[in-house]
Amino acid sequence: MKPAPPPPSSLDAFLSRRKTAQDNYKESIAQVSQGDLLARAITTSVGSMRFFAAILAWTALWIAWNLLAPPRLRFDPPMGFVFWLFMSNVIQLLLMPLIMVGQNVLARHAEARAQHDFEINLQAEEEIEMILRHLEYQTGLLLALSEARSGAPQERHD
Secondary structure (H helix, E strand, O other): OOOOOOOOOOHHHHHHHOOOOOOHHHHHHHOOOHHHHHHHHHHHHHOOHHHHHHHHHHHHHHHHHHHHOOHHHOOOOOOOOHHHHHHHHHHHHHHHHHHHHHHHHHHHHHHHHHHHHHHHHHHHHHHHHHHHHHHHHHHHHHHHHHHHHHOOOOOOOO
């Protein structure tokens, strides 16, 4: 008769080693400056379809006005649209560094979230391993009981 495997560690011992879950989002936001939060908000809004639609409407109205309005009401000469190009370039030059800062803030948050997910996955692996050890222990006990009852060794299916 094969001896039963040693009992696995208790659930209480496992839970005492387990780390409590933390809200990494609040921690990462607490470490961000007000300027970074502003850059993140601008990055999020500039990357939306609403912003794209606003820029598209602004451009279409600007070009349509300067092509179709009476000549005395036009303020940007057609086909050159120098003022429109100037305004567009100013917007681009101002938004470019803000978007890059905002993307860096979002990337730091994504890295913190990925690290938290990794820690949760490790914890889940430990829990699964503990469950498997308990199942193996129970299987050993059942085989030992079965052998004791019948007197013949039982096959193990590993």
